[in-house]
Amino acid sequence: MLNYSWFLRKNYSHLLLSNSVTSRNMTQIIIARFFLMAFTASLFLSASAQNVPDPQSSMTVTIRDQRGQRVEGGEVDVVFRDESSRCVEIMDGFFCRMPQKGDFSIVAAAKGFAPFRRNFSSGGPHPESIEIVLLPAPVGETVVVSAARVETRIGDAPASIVVMNRTEIETTAAPTLDDALRQIPGFSIFRRSSSRTANPTAQGVSLRGTGASGASRSTVLFDGVPLNDPFGGWVQWNRVPPVMVEKAEVLRGGASALYGDDSLSGAINIIPRVASETVIFSGEIFGGSQQTASPSAFLGGEIGVWGIDVTGSNFQTRGYMPVDSIERGPVDSFAGVRTASYAGRIARSINENAEIFFRPMYFGEARSNGTGLQTNRTHSRQFILGGRFSPKAARAGFSDIRIDWRLYGGTQVFDQVFSAVGAGRAAENITRIQRSPSQNLGFSGQFTVVAGSHTLSLGGELRQVRGASDEIGIFGGIASSRLGAGGRENSLGVYAGDFFSIGSRIVISGGVRFDSWENSRGLITTQTISSGQTGVTEFRDRDEDATSPRIAVLYRLSDHLSFYASASRNFRAPTLNELYRGFRVGDVVTNPNADLKAEISRNYEGGANLSFGNTFLRTSFYKTDIDRAIANVTLSSLPGLITRQRQNSGTVKVTGFEFDAETRIRRIIISGGYLYADSRVSKFPSNSGLVGNALVQVPRHQYTVQARYSVPAWSLAFQGRGSGRQYDDDLNLFRLEKFFQADLFGSLRLGENYSVFAAVENIFNSRYSIGRTPVRTVSSPTNFRIGIRWD
Numbered sequence: 001m002l003n004y005s006w007f008l009r010k011n012y013s014h015l016l017l018s019n020s021v022t023s024r025n026m027t028q029i030i031i032a033r034f035f036l037m038a039f040t041a042s043l044f045l046s047a048s049a050q051n052v053p054d055p056q057s058s059m060t061v062t063i064r065d066q067r068g069q070r071v072e073g074g075e076v077d078v079v080f081r082d083e084s085s086r087c088v089e090i091m092d093g094f095f096c097r098m099p100q101k102g103d104f105s106i107v108a109a110a111k112g113f114a115p116f117r118r119n120f121s122s123g124g125p126h127p128e129s130i131e132i133v134l135l136p137a138p139v140g141e142t143v144v145v146s147a148a149r150v151e152t153r154i155g156d157a158p159a160s161i162v163v164m165n166r167t168e169i170e171t172t173a174a175p176t177l178d179d180a181l182r183q184i185p186g187f188s189i190f191r192r193s194s195s196r197t198a199n200p201t202a203q204g205v206s207l208r209g210t211g212a213s214g215a216s217r218s219t220v221l222f223d224g225v226p227l228n229d230p231f232g233g234w235v236q237w238n239r240v241p242p243v244m245v246e247k248a249e250v251l252r253g254g255a256s257a258l259y260g261d262d263s264l265s266g267a268i269n270i271i272p273r274v275a276s277e278t279v280i281f282s283g284e285i286f287g288g289s290q291q292t293a294s295p296s297a298f299l300g301g302e303i304g305v306w307g308i309d310v311t312g313s314n315f316q317t318r319g320y321m322p323v324d325s326i327e328r329g330p331v332d333s334f335a336g337v338r339t340a341s342y343a344g345r346i347a348r349s350i351n352e353n354a355e356i357f358f359r360p361m362y363f364g365e366a367r368s369n370g371t372g373l374q375t376n377r378t379h380s381r382q383f384i385l386g387g388r389f390s391p392k393a394a395r396a397g398f399s400d401i402r403i404d405w406r407l408y409g410g411t412q413v414f415d416q417v418f419s420a421v422g423a424g425r426a427a428e429n430i431t432r433i434q435r436s437p438s439q440n441l442g443f444s445g446q447f448t449v450v451a452g453s454h455t456l457s458l459g460g461e462l463r464q465v466r467g468a469s470d471e472i473g474i475f476g477g478i479a480s481s482r483l484g485a486g487g488r489e490n491s492l493g494v495y496a497g498d499f500f501s502i503g504s505r506i507v508i509s510g511g512v513r514f515d516s517w518e519n520s521r522g523l524i525t526t527q528t529i530s531s532g533q534t535g536v537t538e539f540r541d542r543d544e545d546a547t548s549p550r551i552a553v554l555y556r557l558s559d560h561l562s563f564y565a566s567a568s569r570n571f572r573a574p575t576l577n578e579l580y581r582g583f584r585v586g587d588v589v590t591n592p593n594a595d596l597k598a599e600i601s602r603n604y605e606g607g608a609n610l611s612f613g614n615t616f617l618r619t620s621f622y623k624t625d626i627d628r629a630i631a632n633v634t635l636s637s638l639p640g641l642i643t644r645q646r647q648n649s650g651t652v653k654v655t656g657f658e659f660d661a662e663t664r665i666r667r668i669i670i671s672g673g674y675l676y677a678d679s680r681v682s683k684f685p686s687n688s689g690l691v692g693n694a695l696v697q698v699p700r701h702q703y704t705v706q707a708r709y710s711v712p713a714w715s716l717a718f719q720g721r722g723s724g725r726q727y728d729d730d731l732n733l734f735r736l737e738k739f740f741q742a743d744l745f746g747s748l749r750l751g752e753n754y755s756v757f758a759a760v761e762n763i764f765n766s767r768y769s770i771g772r773t774p775v776r777t778v779s780s781p782t783n784f785r786i787g788i789r790w791d
Helices: 004-016 023-051 166-170 177-181 576-580
Strands: 058-064 075-080 083-086 088-090 093-097 104-109 116-120 129-133 160-165 219-222 245-252 266-272 280-288 292-303 306-320 332-351 354-371 375-389 398-421 428-451 454-475 478-502 506-528 534-538 542-556 561-572 583-585 588-591 599-612 615-627 630-638 641-648 651-665 668-683 701-710 714-723 739-749 754-761 769-772 776-778 783-790
Touching: 058 104, 075 093, 104 129, 116 129, 160 166, 166 177, 166 245, 177 245, 280 754, 354 398, 398 583, 428 583, 454 576, 478 576, 506 576
Parallel strands: 058 129, 219 266, 588 641
Antiparallel strands: 058 093, 075 083, 075 104, 088 093, 104 116, 160 245, 245 266, 280 292, 280 783, 292 306, 306 332, 332 354, 354 375, 375 398, 398 428, 428 454, 454 478, 478 506, 506 534, 506 542, 542 561, 561 599, 583 588, 599 615, 615 651, 630 641, 651 668, 668 701, 701 714, 714 739, 739 754, 754 783, 769 776
16 A cells, blocks of 8 residues: 655655745645545556456356256366466356467366367457356276276276266166166166066076076175175165166176175176265156156255265056966956155265265065066165275375275065966966065275275175065965075175286286175974974075186277286075075966075186277177076976976076177267177086076077267157067077067256156067066057156
């Protein structure tokens, strides 16, 4: 600030100090003060002008995705003469200051999207605001964590990995996660039917044509813990509504070295949606044919050191009549489901290096299975308590230390009613009423550290599962017997892995895992109600273990072409359901087997990744040998009754080839895939008649195609999938013909945050076979839904 007294003393002291002030002197003083005030005002206006931004020296930038939704977690920079300055995030976007002279660029980036750059010349004028639309990142640049339990780009992973992001899930015509994942070749649940109409015990998942029964041959993880049913190994897909999913990573090929049991053919890692710094609300409500309706919502945000989100979803559909109209009778009705899924998450940041969270979950469903009496219900309560800790490295050369842990568990009750249908499907009688309660508790932890070019990981898991099957046998409409069966399983697994580079061309991933498990307290009790006679069969405690090594190498021939090869040993332990619980589907009764042993497989594969421009290609050849493969083996076949038992069926050989492609033409994304899988029984000493037969429910050919076009105002998407013929039984007598299904999805944005959408499934009304028991059941007819989405 100016010192007025100093200015006056210096220039007019002879007047101020004078004892007598004349009129002339007074005039000089007034004039001096006037010029002083004018000089001060000019300085003030000059300084103010420097602080007021030139209308052309700043710009507001908004970044959106192809659907017109704002991208969370993005960054915008102004690049001028090879130097960049970060724009400030404001409520409506980003506030950027531009250089007064010279050419500059605006660069926008966000995780999961390709970076965007727009150049501006020094001539101006420039717009006061711009809107940038980010496109998804190229496939090879997508970051995944499933390949080696550490973050890596798909292009650097020596494995076959496919990622389905939230945009792809939301633009799929089908409303459930399992139907969305069917767009990945090789993904399949036991039957062709959707989780909307399939019995939960038929929702086991497998990859690459390795086959499944009720139990899965692939691990499904949600938030780092197994989603596979602890008692039966199947996956209840409706527990995870799509609104709470950020993305799904599918690792195809044996993964027991990473994930242990159930990952004989691969792993599916579902990453949950987590609220960012701002409040997020996402929801949709839709209705459609087959009396289908569903509201679902996700709400979350951060308040200081706390992060909170909640998810709620209800889904119901009457479904359709699955029995072919030619064979349908009076007992046949609709196969549908009503589900409720609720979950929450509360997290607290202890400091910038540590966090702890708690996630409770509830799931309930009630199903009708296609007749008036065949129904089932599930009630499941689960929890996850977890956290991370990233301490600073104490030694030079070490960085990115991270410890992740999960404590999880829960209870579940599964109720089911079985029936026998008479000739002509004119009458139906209850044969058994079954309740299967189970409890599980587990803990897992992992330590990772970067040491030079190596990313090392160490971890372990502990788990206990208790399960039982309590049922009442009914004969002639009267309760005739009681049967109870069950047991416990305790398991332990430890693993170590390394992911490292040699120069810029070679990536090596290796690891080994040791698992040990014990089945104990296994027994079966029977009681004849009329006589009260009781029998008890106790099974001896037994234990098994498995060592699962894996080695994989990727070689970059250039920035656009790489090759990889891997070898691994994998396993799957029998579930308590396979050991102790039987079931009935139609005329087929399947009995348990308490003497089952673990499946052991050897997997060898090699492939190549090629990228050029906006196109990405991946191809893989693989060979998998499964020893002691567990299958439902036919013991007898009589009119009205086919009896099977779960058995270790010798050796299964699977030889296959898979191909994936994706390309982008401006705003159009086209992708597709193909899988060839020759899956056959190659050795079965106790039943040579099965040698050479194809695995149950495994087609030789599978293919998919997708196309998506998006602009900020609207989106269109097409999905198509098909497969060759397959068989519904181990004897290869009940053939299911080949099929192709096409779906459409479209949405129109009406505002910044909300849109309307419509979807049509099976637009050509293809009524292909999904099962023969031996009654033929068929797929759903054309199905549509219309809804409103807020995001």
